[in-house]
Each structure stands twice: as structure tokens, then as C-alpha cells.
Amino acid sequence: MKRLIAQIGLTYLSVLAVVFYMGRTCACVIGAVSLVAFVLLLVFKKSRETIYLPVIAFVALLSCVVNIGYTEFVYERIIDKYDGYNGEITATLIEEPVKRYGVYQYTFKTKSIGDSEDSVRISVLHNELLNIDPFDVVQTNVELEKTDNETLLSQKCFLIGDFGYGNPQCVVLRSEHYRPYYWAIKLRQCVREALRDVLDDDSFRLCSALLVGDKHVLGDETYQLFKRAGISHLVVVSGLHFSILTSLFMLLVEKYYRKRHIYVTICVAFVFLYMAVTGYTPSVVRSGVMMLVYCLGLMLSRETYSLNSLGLAAIVLTIANPYSVGDVGLILSFAASFAIIVFALPLYSKCFERIKVTKYKGESWLVSFFVRLWNKFKIGSIELICVNISVFVVTMPLSVLFFGATSIVSVIATFIMYLPIWALLYLTAALALVYYIPLVTKILTPVLVVCIEILAHFSLWLVELFASIPFAYLTVTNNFVYLWVLMYAVMFCMMLLCKNKTVAIKAFACSALAVFLTGYITSGLLNSKVANIDVFSVVNGTAIMYSDNSITAVLELDSRKSKVYEAVSKIEHKTNRVDFVSSVSDNLTSVTSLYALTKVFAISDILLYDTKRSVTIPDTVDDFIVPDGDCTVELGDNAKAQYIWTDEGYIIYLKTQVSTSLILPPFIDAKNIPETYRSADYIIINNSPLNAELLTCDTLIISADESWADNILKATDVCYKRALLTSDKDIEIVEVV
Numbered sequence: 001m002k003r004l005i006a007q008i009g010l011t012y013l014s015v016l017a018v019v020f021y022m023g024r025t026c027a028c029v030i031g032a033v034s035l036v037a038f039v040l041l042l043v044f045k046k047s048r049e050t051i052y053l054p055v056i057a058f059v060a061l062l063s064c065v066v067n068i069g070y071t072e073f074v075y076e077r078i079i080d081k082y083d084g085y086n087g088e089i090t091a092t093l094i095e096e097p098v099k100r101y102g103v104y105q106y107t108f109k110t111k112s113i114g115d116s117e118d119s120v121r122i123s124v125l126h127n128e129l130l131n132i133d134p135f136d137v138v139q140t141n142v143e144l145e146k147t148d149n150e151t152l153l154s155q156k157c158f159l160i161g162d163f164g165y166g167n168p169q170c171v172v173l174r175s176e177h178y179r180p181y182y183w184a185i186k187l188r189q190c191v192r193e194a195l196r197d198v199l200d201d202d203s204f205r206l207c208s209a210l211l212v213g214d215k216h217v218l219g220d221e222t223y224q225l226f227k228r229a230g231i232s233h234l235v236v237v238s239g240l241h242f243s244i245l246t247s248l249f250m251l252l253v254e255k256y257y258r259k260r261h262i263y264v265t266i267c268v269a270f271v272f273l274y275m276a277v278t279g280y281t282p283s284v285v286r287s288g289v290m291m292l293v294y295c296l297g298l299m300l301s302r303e304t305y306s307l308n309s310l311g312l313a314a315i316v317l318t319i320a321n322p323y324s325v326g327d328v329g330l331i332l333s334f335a336a337s338f339a340i341i342v343f344a345l346p347l348y349s350k351c352f353e354r355i356k357v358t359k360y361k362g363e364s365w366l367v368s369f370f371v372r373l374w375n376k377f378k379i380g381s382i383e384l385i386c387v388n389i390s391v392f393v394v395t396m397p398l399s400v401l402f403f404g405a406t407s408i409v410s411v412i413a414t415f416i417m418y419l420p421i422w423a424l425l426y427l428t429a430a431l432a433l434v435y436y437i438p439l440v441t442k443i444l445t446p447v448l449v450v451c452i453e454i455l456a457h458f459s460l461w462l463v464e465l466f467a468s469i470p471f472a473y474l475t476v477t478n479n480f481v482y483l484w485v486l487m488y489a490v491m492f493c494m495m496l497l498c499k500n501k502t503v504a505i506k507a508f509a510c511s512a513l514a515v516f517l518t519g520y521i522t523s524g525l526l527n528s529k530v531a532n533i534d535v536f537s538v539v540n541g542t543a544i545m546y547s548d549n550s551i552t553a554v555l556e557l558d559s560r561k562s563k564v565y566e567a568v569s570k571i572e573h574k575t576n577r578v579d580f581v582s583s584v585s586d587n588l589t590s591v592t593s594l595y596a597l598t599k600v601f602a603i604s605d606i607l608l609y610d611t612k613r614s615v616t617i618p619d620t621v622d623d624f625i626v627p628d629g630d631c632t633v634e635l636g637d638n639a640k641a642q643y644i645w646t647d648e649g650y651i652i653y654l655k656t657q658v659s660t661s662l663i664l665p666p667f668i669d670a671k672n673i674p675e676t677y678r679s680a681d682y683i684i685i686n687n688s689p690l691n692a693e694l695l696t697c698d699t700l701i702i703s704a705d706e707s708w709a710d711n712i713l714k715a716t717d718v719c720y721k722r723a724l725l726t727s728d729k730d731i732e733i734v735e736v737v
Helices: 004-022 024-043 048-082 150-154 180-198 201-212 220-228 239-256 260-277 282-300 306-319 322-326 328-352 365-403 410-434 438-467 481-497 501-527 561-574 589-600 706-715
Strands: 086-093 098-100 103-113 121-126 136-146 157-162 171-175 405-407 473-475 530-535 542-547 552-558 580-583 605-608 623-625 631-635 639-646 649-656 660-663 679-685 696-702 720-725 731-736
Touching: 004 024, 004 048, 004 306, 004 322, 004 328, 024 048, 048 157, 048 322, 103 136, 121 136, 150 157, 150 322, 150 328, 180 201, 180 260, 180 410, 201 410, 201 438, 220 438, 220 589, 239 260, 239 282, 239 328, 239 410, 260 282, 282 306, 282 328, 306 322, 306 328, 322 328, 328 365, 365 405, 365 410, 405 410, 410 438, 530 649, 542 561, 552 561, 552 589, 552 649, 561 589, 580 589, 580 631, 696 706, 706 720
Parallel strands: 121 157, 552 580, 580 605, 605 623, 660 679, 679 696, 696 720
Antiparallel strands: 086 103, 086 136, 098 103, 103 121, 136 157, 136 171, 405 473, 530 542, 530 731, 542 552, 631 639, 639 649, 649 660
């Protein structure tokens, strides 16, 4: 019974994650299988030890029931009632606005939506920072629609809203600043302002992200560098940062408060305070729950079991919101913790037995000091390497599944970056602490600032160095990713079942490397002669990308502001580079889309129609094209895009070695399209063209939601042989060039 809580919690979390991402059909299948297994295990139970198996089966069944019930009675109720609502709301701003890809995100909790008094979380996007403080109750007009963004769903934000462009009329009715979380936000702001006041811009951004979780302050470009180096977990507040700070805090408290109940009470208060200041991020809450269990064990003089603490944390994080598994950071945090407990500790024990500890019996205290320091460095390095390898082995398949990419320098980069990040975190915490102490700050602040800025710039230089290593960040294509992950998982299970662990680990490492290299080389050879045209689902907008072995081009990204994140994330999932972007829509949403792309990718060439729009072009852009008429852009050796002007705007005619594609703007009249371009293999639209009978194609691709798509199909039924809808799924056209 020692691991019962661990098995319950981790099974519950794992099954919830699977059914969340795979859908209701998967939940029904797993639930049915679990029910049958539970009944059979109860009937054929032969010994007390088998109680674990029926418990696991029952928990898996419970997870499926909870997911289906929550979807049906909570999520669907809110969506059916408020999806498409456009009107007045009264709501409380419950979190600081965050800026991502040039757009501010506001998280509200409603008090009333129209005439209905209902408490619903919504995420509203706007291109400007509004004069609203956290826990202000405001009255405003907003347009709501459902969201499929997993991160927002994990935060119980089932609806996403848009103020529209311009200045929305947000009337502040009152403030609710008496809530405890408001003061945690104020403390976070005080720390941020203290760091901003004394540090240079780059150091401030990095330190603020490390200490209080301001990942958005870090900047999209810098975060992408950390991501390509495989060490993004070091720059966002996670269990690592939490354990570093809490261990130091507990060590200091223990020296001054020997009485156990006082010591534990202060530590518990610190745990709750730091969780609140960092915004209750899943990885911090997971670490916080485990720390609270440890403190409870100290209070009761009982030894705690790490896996049980991890299982309890899984239950705490998912009990109120089963959709919390939609946060990838939560899944990776639990996977990393599981790897450390199950694999890193035994591996370190084996390595520790072989470490030769240097001994010195001389009289020189200086030599003795350095000998002890060297021994600690060896032991700490071995421990860190064991942790990094274990975490990498467990989380790499998850990284591939969630992001379609992995970093091969992650282990060595984490090992080298750990010490600078560790020192930077301690120094930043010390600076935030002494900044508001009148006499101490004048003495210590200048010294701390110098040390922090040196360390910060050195850390950023290291990150840029790792990110620039060729093939450091490998994009894994869908051609072999699932087969590779399956083979990896099978080998991993075989390693766990093997009695001779030493031989099993060596065999697993060699075979995993062989599978990875074989799959990557095979994918590279296959893709060298393949071109892809991707049409992504962005509701009533257009997102089209062409890619081959030589170039990746986003031909159009015109989506609602509320869908920009999802569109950019989909493009980022498919590729780690974008060479060329064209934006030919004359609406203002394309500004947000183009700006978002430039924050994620180092784009060399941009074609932009309608230069009256306000758009910031980064210095990395080599060529900025402003067409004043028809023009043609060569897309590598295999394709070219022709831009033809009509009265309704530009049409795009994409010609590859295999097919032709016609991309039309909304509400275009087919009479205005030159006859040469009225016929294509693929026609891509998001609205009904006038005189559609003049157009002919083999495949019509409609990028619109289901209600619009039905009307478009009826209006264009004479011009196509088959039709595809992005509302069903993203569309990928693969051609051998």
C-alpha cells in the first residue's frame, strides 16, 4: 500500500491527459475497457496484492467519466449559452494583462453576461494596454466565441473575446482590492519595478522571468532562443526555481527557529506566498503541494514518500478542473518529477558508489577547503547529469508529440546553464529583498546589480550560443513521429521489465539513438523531394503555408485576433523556420498576424500590401516588398506565387511543379479575375465569391466555420468536384516535386 496514492494520482492524471487530447470517442473506449477490466479483476482476485490492479482500472474508469461529465455539464453548457454572444458584460479582471505577440490578453471573471448573472472565465484580447487594474469590476461590450486553445481551456477560459480595434468603453464600477490574491499581484509588481529600476533592460527581463514568472516580459525573441537551446524550463518559474528558493529559505529559517511547529509554519506560509506571487502556475503548484506534504511530515515526525506526494499533487491540480491537463507545462512538470524520483535517484546511487572521493589529511586549511570543494563539485555534477539524462529520456517523446520538435543539446545546455541560473536566482531574490530596506540598499544594491548584470549577459550569450549550434533544435515531421515515439515507448517499457538494469539501460540508449537517427535521416530524405501546402483552421480567415526542402513561405495569415495565437502555434508546430511572408489583406487583423510571425521566426523577406497600416518590421528582414501592381515571387526551385490585382484586392496564384492553387480574398467577383487564373487544381476561399460559376477546380478548400461553410458550398456547388473544410481539420496537400 506504500505507493497507492501515487498510483491513483498518476493514473488519474495520465488518463485525463489522454482523453483530453484524443477526444470523447477515446474516453468512451478507455472507459469501457477499464470497466470490463475492473469487473474481471474483482472476480478473479486471488491475493491481496492484486488490489492495485482493480484500483488502477477503477481510477481509469473514473477519469473517463469525469472528463465526459465535465465536458457535458460544464464546458458544453457554457459554450451553448454564450458562444457567439455580442453585447454587454460585467466582469472582474482577475489577473494582470500579459502581452504576447504584440497583443494584450485580459482574463476576466464575469458577474453578468447580458441579462444573465453567471460566473464564467473569459480571455479577451486587445492591441492596447487599457487603464484597468487587477480586481477592478468593469462594464464593457465584447464579442465572445468558444476556444479550442488547450492552454486557455486549462485555465477554465472556455470563451475568448475581442474588444475590436479602437478604444473600448470600459467603465470601472468598483474595485475589489480586499482579496488576498490582489496583494500577491501587488507584491509581484513591486518586485518587478524594483528590478526594472536598477537593472538594464536585458537583465531585468531575464531576472523578472526567473524570480516571479514574467515569461511574457522576457520577450518572444529571447524565449525562442531558450526554446531552441532546449532549456526553456530554466527561464520560466518551475519546480526547479521553487525548490532552489525554498531550500535556501528553509535552511535560513531552521537556523533561527529550532522549534519545529514555528519552523514548519513559516515554511508553509512562504510556500503559499510564492505560489501566489508566481500566479499559481501548474509546475509551481505541483512543487508547492509536494513541499507542503514534506512540511506535514516534519510536523508529524513521519517520513514522506516522494511518489505519493507527486500523486497527491496530481489529484489536487486536476480535481477542480479536469481540463487543467491541457497545460503542456503541467504534463512536462509531472513527467520530469517522475523521472527524477524513479530513474535519477537510483542512477545517481549507482554512480555515487563509483565516485572516488579525494582525501587530504594535511595541516593546510586552504588545501583542505579546495579538496572539499572539489569533492562537492564532482558529486553535484554527477547528480545533475543523472537528473538531466533521466528527465530528457522521459520528456523527449512528450516534447515531440506536443511541439513536433526536440533539442539534442538540452542535456549539456542544462548542465552548463544550471550554475549561472542558480546564482542569478539567488542574487535576484537578494536584490528584491534589500531594495526596499533604506540603509542596506545603498550598500548592497550596487554590488548585486553588477554581479547580476554580468551573470545575466553571460547567460544570454550562452543561450544564444547553444541555440546557434547546427541541428540543435530538430523539427520532427509527421511522417515518422508517431511510429518513432511508439518504438521509443516499447523500448522504454522493455528496459523497465528487464532484470539486468545495466545491460537494459545500455541497450535502450543505443537502440533509441538508432531509432531517432534512422527516423530523422529517413524523414529528411523523404522530405527532400516533397512539397507541402498547409491550410490551417482559423475559423473565418485564411492561413496558408507552402514549404519544400529549400523554402518555407506563409502566403497568407488573416485570422481573427482571438485566433492569432493558435494560427502561429500551428505554423510553429509544422516548421522551425519561415523565410518569406506575404500579407495582401487590407483589414487590420493582418497587422497582428504579421507582427506575431516576426516575433517567432527570423523572416528574411516580406511582401506587404496596404502600407498605410501600422506595422513594425524587424531589422532581420532583408527585403521588404510593397507591390504597386501584379508581381511574381519565386519560391525556391519548385514553385512561384503570382499576385494579381483586382478591384477587391490581390488574388494569389500558386504554381508548383505538380499543381496550381488559387487563393481568393473575401467577397471577390469572379468576373474581375483574369480568365487565365479562373481555373486551378485547388481553390481556397473563406467566403462566397460572386459569379462562382466562372471558376473551376478539382478541389475546393473552404476555410470557415461549419455554419458559413454550408452556405459557401451551396453557392459554389457548380465549380468543384470535391470540397474540403478546415472546420473538420487542418488540410495538408503533399506533392512529390
